[in-house]
Amino acid sequence: MRLRTALLATALTTTPVMAAMATTITGPYVDIGGGYDLTQTQHMHAYDGQGVQENNSALNRLAGAGLPASANAFVDKQLDAGSNARERMHHGNGWTGFASFGWGIGNGLRVEVEGAYNWSETTRYTTTSYNGGHGKTDGADRSYGGFVNVLYDIDLQRLFGIDVPVTPFIGVGAGYLWQTVNDATPINNSMINVRHSGTNGSFAYQGIVGAAYDIPGVPGLQMTTEYRMIGQVESFNTGNLDQTVYNPANTPASDHNSIRYDQRFNHQFIVGVRYAFNNAPPPPPPAPAIVPPAPVAARTYLVFFDWDGAALTPRARAIVAQAATASTHVQTTRLEVNGYTDNSAAHPGPRGEKYNLGLSLHRADSVKAELIRDGVPANAIDIHGYGEAHPLVQTGPDTREPQNRRVEIILH
Structure with a gap:
């Protein structure tokens, strides 16, 4: 039809x-x-x-x-x-x-x-x-x-x-x-x-x-x-x-x-x-040049956490659910889940940096578990913890910055 x-x-x-x-x-x-x-x-x-x-x-x-x-x-x-x-x-x-x-x-x-x-x-x-x-x-x-x-x-x-x-x-x-x-x-x-x-x-x-x-x-x-x-x-x-x-x-x-x-x-x-006699139809217009489609930009979702915490808030769960749904609607080969902290820590000094690195990985694990509950296959999810590295907002030392306490979900 x-x-x-x-x-x-x-x-x-x-x-x-x-x-x-x-x-x-x-x-x-x-x-x-x-x-x-x-x-x-x-x-x-x-x-x-x-x-x-x-x-x-x-x-x-x-x-x-x-x-x-x-x-x-x-x-x-x-x-x-x-x-x-x-x-x-x-x-x-x-x-x-x-x-x-x-x-x-x-x-x-x-x-x-x-x-x-x-x-x-x-x-x-x-x-x-x-x-x-x-x-x-x-x-x-x-x-x-x-x-x-x-x-x-x-x-x-x-x-x-x-x-x-x-x-x-x-x-x-x-x-x-x-x-x-x-x-x-x-x-x-x-x-x-x-x-x-x-x-x-x-x-x-x-x-x-x-x-x-x-x-x-x-x-x-x-x-x-x-x-x-x-x-x-x-x-x-x-x-x-x-x-x-x-x-x-x-x-x-x-x-x-x-x-x-x-x-x-x-x-x-x-x-x-x-x-x-000269009735040949006019030549067809040249075919438009075939331009390969530009690669689709990765879609990124941000999930924020409380200070020194890895638990998901209701708002965070809603954002994770959006990322899970989006992964089924677009061609997605993998999901990259990256965890971060701000540069403050419950334990100051070198021990604090190590602590924050573990905290960032823990936050990424929390998001991965929620994605799996929302139907994303576990083998499609890669997690990383970067601790205090790559802040969204540059701050002085030992500063509690909510936007730096985050997990980035990137759809590839």
């Missing part, structure tokens, strides 16, 4: 710590992801300069194509307008995907090279030309290219003391995207059909906000979620996007190369997986 309790306590203690180890990347890594793309409505400009003449020429050809009277009236109205067209392309659902290779510098900064692909449905086209024409669009546009990104991992533990397995990050990128469009829109009850096609490229930039989540048990592997905003300057430049107008007989009536898209914005919501 004790072992099971200890293992359970260890698991409960270490599991949250393992789950809360957020990771910032140092060294090489790869990252892939994909998600939802939302493209903002784009503004287009057509028939600028030469385009006005092309527009009028197209309408003239339409007028001569044997259209019904209502269609001819529509064409005549457009010929009278003779102004530049302002157009919009509306987008629906889309998706995006990317793959990148990067390097973590080690202080939270990362640099990566990314390849990206975006697809967006085109749903509706409106124009100020063709009598304010509009229609439901069938088609899509795509963009593909690459970015160089600089990102910063926010180490919550180091910066704010928050220990969670999540690492937020922010970043910016710059690159180049090519865009391809292919769609068709019937205008004014299919009186004409406007089709866009072509490819062009331009400078692009992006902002990135996201977070990485450590996957438990797989060092270096993280799941990511992020939001990206991509901006593309002048997505389609003059001369690279064709807008062709077809008459009711599905015959091209005009081909305009002066269509230009304004800046394009994509909003993307992405989930991904990232793997860092």
